[in-house]
Amino acid sequence: MLGLLLKKLHFQRKNQNSKKASVQHSSPICLSKNLDENLQLLKEALGQSSDVIIRDMKISSNSNVDAAIIYIDGLVDRNLVNHDILQPLMLNLQLIKENVSQNHSSLIDFIKSSVLTVGQIIVADDIDRVISDVLAGHTAILVEGVTQALLIDAKGWKSRSLEEAKNELAIRGPRIGFNETLRTNTALLRRIIRDPRLTIESLQIGERSKTEIAIVYIKGIIKDSLIDEIEQRLKRISADAILDVGYIEQYIEDNPLSVFSTIGNSERPDVTAARVLEGRAAILVDGSPFALTVPMLFIEGFQSPEDYYARPHYASFLRWIRFLAFALSVYLPAIYVALMSFHQELLPSPLLITVAAAKEGIPLPVGIEAIFMIILFEILREAGLRMPRTLGQAVSIVGALVIGQSAVSAGLVGAPMVVVLATTAIASFVAPSQADLGALLRILVVIVAGFLGLFGVVIISVEILSYLASLRSLGVPYLSPVTPLDIRSLKDTFIRAPLWAMDSRPASLDPNDTRRQSPDQMPQAPKTKSGKRERQ
Amino acid sequence: MKRRLCSKISAVILLIILSVLLSGCWDSIEMNKLSIVSGLGWDINPDTGEVTLTYQSIIPSQIKSPSGTSGGGEQKGIGTLQTIQLDHSTGSSPYDALNRYTQHGSRIPFYQHTQIYAFGKDGAEKGIYGFLDTIARNPVSRPNVLMVVSEKKASDILEIQSGMESIQAFGMAAEIKLSAEYSKYPAVTNLEFSNRLMSKTTAPIATMVGTFEENGAEGKKIQKIRITGTAVFKEDKMIGELNERESSGLLWTIDKIKKGFVILPEASLEIVKAKSKIVPELQNDKIKITVQIDEESNLLEYKGHQNMTTDILQGLEKDQAKEIESQVMTAVEKSFSLNADVFGFGEAVHRKYKKEWKDLKPRWNEIYPRIEVAVKVKTHLNEIGDVNKALMKH
Numbered sequence: 055m056l057g058l059l060l061k062k063l064h065f066q067r068k069n070q071n072s073k074k075a076s077v078q079h080s081s082p083i084c085l086s087k088n089l090d091e092n093l094q095l096l097k098e099a100l101g102q103s104s105d106v107i108i109r110d111m112k113i114s115s116n117s118n119v120d121a122a123i124i125y126i127d128g129l130v131d132r133n134l135v136n137h138d139i140l141q142p143l144m145l146n147l148q149l150i151k152e153n154v155s156q157n158h159s160s161l162i163d164f165i166k167s168s169v170l171t172v173g174q175i176i177v178a179d180d181i182d183r184v185i186s187d188v189l190a191g192h193t194a195i196l197v198e199g200v201t202q203a204l205l206i207d208a209k210g211w212k213s214r215s216l217e218e219a220k221n222e223l224a225i226r227g228p229r230i231g232f233n234e235t236l237r238t239n240t241a242l243l244r245r246i247i248r249d250p251r252l253t254i255e256s257l258q259i260g261e262r263s264k265t266e267i268a269i270v271y272i273k274g275i276i277k278d279s280l281i282d283e284i285e286q287r288l289k290r291i292s293a294d295a296i297l298d299v300g301y302i303e304q305y306i307e308d309n310p311l312s313v314f315s316t317i318g319n320s321e322r323p324d325v326t327a328a329r330v331l332e333g334r335a336a337i338l339v340d341g342s343p344f345a346l347t348v349p350m351l352f353i354e355g356f357q358s359p360e361d362y363y364a365r366p367h368y369a370s371f372l373r374w375i376r377f378l379a380f381a382l383s384v385y386l387p388a389i390y391v392a393l394m395s396f397h398q399e400l401l402p403s404p405l406l407i408t409v410a411a412a413k414e415g416i417p418l419p420v421g422i423e424a425i426f427m428i429i430l431f432e433i434l435r436e437a438g439l440r441m442p443r444t445l446g447q448a449v450s451i452v453g454a455l456v457i458g459q460s461a462v463s464a465g466l467v468g469a470p471m472v473v474v475l476a477t478t479a480i481a482s483f484v485a486p487s488q489a490d491l492g493a494l495l496r497i498l499v500v501i502v503a504g505f506l507g508l509f510g511v512v513i514i515s516v517e518i519l520s521y522l523a524s525l526r527s528l529g530v531p532y533l534s535p536v537t538p539l540d541i542r543s544l545k546d547t548f549i550r551a552p553l554w555a556m557d558s559r560p561a562s563l564d565p566n567d568t569r570r571q572s573p574d575q576m577p578q579a580p581k582t583k584s585g586k587r588e589r590q
Numbered sequence: 591m592k593r594r595l596c597s598k599i600s601a602v603i604l605l606i607i608l609s610v611l612l613s614g615c616w617d618s619i620e621m622n623k624l625s626i627v628s629g630l631g632w633d634i635n636p637d638t639g640e641v642t643l644t645y646q647s648i649i650p651s652q653i654k655s656p657s658g659t660s661g662g663g664e665q666k667g668i669g670t671l672q673t674i675q676l677d678h679s680t681g682s683s684p685y686d687a688l689n690r691y692t693q694h695g696s697r698i699p700f701y702q703h704t705q706i707y708a709f710g711k712d713g714a715e716k717g718i719y720g721f722l723d724t725i726a727r728n729p730v731s732r733p734n735v736l737m738v739v740s741e742k743k744a745s746d747i748l749e750i751q752s753g754m755e756s757i758q759a760f761g762m763a764a765e766i767k768l769s770a771e772y773s774k775y776p777a778v779t780n781l782e783f784s785n786r787l788m789s790k791t792t793a794p795i796a797t798m799v800g801t802f803e804e805n806g807a808e809g810k811k812i813q814k815i816r817i818t819g820t821a822v823f824k825e826d827k828m829i830g831e832l833n834e835r836e837s838s839g840l841l842w843t844i845d846k847i848k849k850g851f852v853i854l855p856e857a858s859l860e861i862v863k864a865k866s867k868i869v870p871e872l873q874n875d876k877i878k879i880t881v882q883i884d885e886e887s888n889l890l891e892y893k894g895h896q897n898m899t900t901d902i903l904q905g906l907e908k909d910q911a912k913e914i915e916s917q918v919m920t921a922v923e924k925s926f927s928l929n930a931d932v933f934g935f936g937e938a939v940h941r942k943y944k945k946e947w948k949d950l951k952p953r954w955n956e957i958y959p960r961i962e963v964a965v966k967v968k969t970h971l972n973e974i975g976d977v978n979k980a981l982m983k984h
């Protein structure tokens with residue numbers, strides 16, 4: 055079955071590849087000297103869309119040179135275009151000497167170097183480049199008799215302002231989250247890491263969306279081959295559109311059919327920066343308030359930004375709470391089912407009697423009961439999530455109360471099962487990034503427990519663990535540093551060691567520069583000549 | 591190549607799914623198809639030799655749950671039998687009886703949570719080997735079930751509600767464990783019983799339980815159970831019993847004193863720490879056993895109306911030592927008269943004199959009553975409870 059699915063997927067991929075090849079091999083069209091011809095080409099390419107603005111004008115001292123600017127209304131900052139592009143071109147250019155204006159090719163250099171008071175200007179001679187940049191929000195200037203176009207970065211559009219990260223909350227630590235504008239997001243990262251070696255590489259992916267992608271990493275820290283690998287995987291993508299980082303994630307995964315996510319994501323600049331500083335690369339996509347980080351280790355699902363801002367003891371304790379909660383959310387219903395239908399002798403006698411009393415008169419076998427309740431819970435959760443926000447809470451509360459309470463009093467579901475499910479549900483929210491994974495594993499383990507009891511639970515756990523150990527995230531073992539064991543990196547797994555003790559970057563990422571800080575930084579009280587005086 | 595791999599993989603997946611689905615859940619039993627047996631009784635008909643098993647099973651729907659949605663038996667007080675149900679089945683052997691249970695039971699009996707194995711006195715005197723053999727062979731029986739001998743029939747003590755627990759057998763087990771914790775009577779699990787049985791010289795013991803009547807509310811007579819002594823077995827047959835004092839002496843000797851009280855005519859003492867050791871000595875074919883007891887206690891009450899002095903404290907220590915010694919000696923005398931080595935003296939000799947033991951073992955029955963026993967008690971009275979000045983003087 056799985057094999058058939060794989061084959062189908064493979065076939066489709068091949069088809070796409072061949073199509074892509076045929077599209078890419080058309081040669082670029084250069085700009086001609088004739089302005090009208092160029093404008094005609096652009097109009098054909100951009101169509102008759104109402105948001106495409108083509109503004110003709112005459113520049114130079116005696117207004118004898120035809121020129122035009124082209125931009126997309128709404129993507130550019132109108133003030134900037136009016137004051138810093140149109141005004142200098144139409145007014146200031148008249149004041150300059152005539153000999154410059156006679157020579158068209160030197161005219162465009164002159165405009166670029168001395169007239170326009172804007173930052174980024176690109177000179178292009180390829181009409182495709184002009185079209186794509188105009189669509190990205192650049193303003194193009196075309197001049198009669200010149201085979202080059204000036205592409206001015208005057209982007210300016212409405213975007214959501216920066217807000218608090220909503221899904222990765224931390225009580226202590228920065229609040230800000232990414233927004234949908236790529237440039238803002240890279241700026242947020244740049245503001246945290248002012249290292250000149252912080253590199254932001256850009257790519258365009260998407261046949262139609264032409265989405266800007268940025269790979270962010272620190273040269274000198276990250277393993278070089280890792281960057282090559284990421285670039286290679288990104289360049290292989292040939293999709294219609296990239297609407298979110300989730301698209302990218304699915305195209306570059308090591309194990310695309312696995313339920314385990316091997317690509318990390320975060321909506322917090324501080325988390326992304328921390329991962330980049332450890333020797334990972336971040337992938338940002340224009341239009342998505344999330345950053346992907348690769349490689350991802352399994353342990354990252356249990357690390358919270360607050361772990362590093364709070365003091366180490368409590369942070370380590372919370373790590374264990376998260377491990378426990380994840381284990382509970384996967385195993386609790388399964389263990390309950392196994393104990394209730396196979397191993398009644400394992401419960402302490404008073405507990406067994408209480409549970410037996412609650413189970414009396416329940417018509418369903420406990421395994422069916424568990425699956426019924428799990429699915430009911432998932433339905434409630436999804437309904438609460440998808441309903442309009444004002445209705446959502448009411449639905450989930452009413453649903454839970456009505457269904458939970460009345461199912462028990464009607465004798466359809468045992469009260470202990472509701473307790474088990476409620477505990478499971480709460481536990482699954484402790485590590486939210488693992489919640490979807492937990493839901494799938496939970497159902498799998500419950501089914502196995504219903505057939506084989508604790509024996510099955512043990513077998514499926516061994517299967518899951520060995521499968522986890524076989525996973526890779528861009529070549530890095532998913533379970534490292536636990537297996538393969540790297541004792542030095544364990545400082546940030548089961549415990550969170552104090553920051554001054556974490557001298558080296560995670561070795562499993564194989565960074566170029568392993569040293570994070572100078573060692574022996576444990577803070578100490580100032581030494582006085584006699585210890586006694588200090589105590590007084 | 592790829593096609594073959596795919597078909598192989600799908601064959602394996604199909605096999606896994608089929609093996610799970612076809613085998614089904616063969617070992618699974620739903621909770622509400624089980625009858626949890628809390629106590630198991632065993633009686634023998636002296637005339638026919640037939641075995642009667644008494645099952646005390648829990649009725650789950652009658653257990654009062656805190657929310658009151660199930661059960662809801664507000665009127666059910668102590669003395670009623672609604673949380674448990676008694677079933678009897680009779681057969682030529684324990685398993686024959688067990689087998690006949692299915693003739694009248696609606697659920698599968700579940701023995702893993704059994705608390706009590708109760709034996710009728712008549713049956714115990716005839717020998718309980720048949721029952722012990724059955725439970726030793728059965729994988730579902732647990733080694734920590736308490737062994738109890740009823741003064742009359744086993745079913746008598748299993749049907750009387752006792753203690754504060756809602757399940758009768760749990761209540762009885764709790765009573766026995768409490769009395770063992772306060773060092774009154776031993777609590778004997780079936781593992782300990784079997785170990786004693788297997789040692790050949792050591793006599794197995796069990797807790798003796800009897801019934802008594804009490805005046806309850808509205809002039810009703812309420813039946814209750816209480817522990818009356820320690821049953822002594824010779825091999826698998828019960829031959830006699832130890833009373834309260836003798837049971838205490840037994841516990842002192844076999845190092846089973848945890849906490850409890852020593853009651854003297856003039857004072858009561860609370861045992862804080864106690865340790866004992868059996869030291870055998872073999873001299874010219876004569877065995878001398880020294881029981882060394884180390885004890886530490888607090889003063890709880892004193893009837894002397896005097897100011898406490900060191901002399902009085904030392905006197906109390908001596909009296910206490912004497913009392914403990916006399917408890918041990920009465921137990922020893924009783925065991926000599928029964929000729930049952932309840933203390934495990936034989937095992938102590940065996941451990942120390944391995945070579946000589948081969949010669950002693952076959953004659954143990956003759957040797958045992960002639961053993962010379964000495965008791966050495968060291969007591970220490972803590973100064974806790976030591977009120978210097980008497981509250982009221984004579």
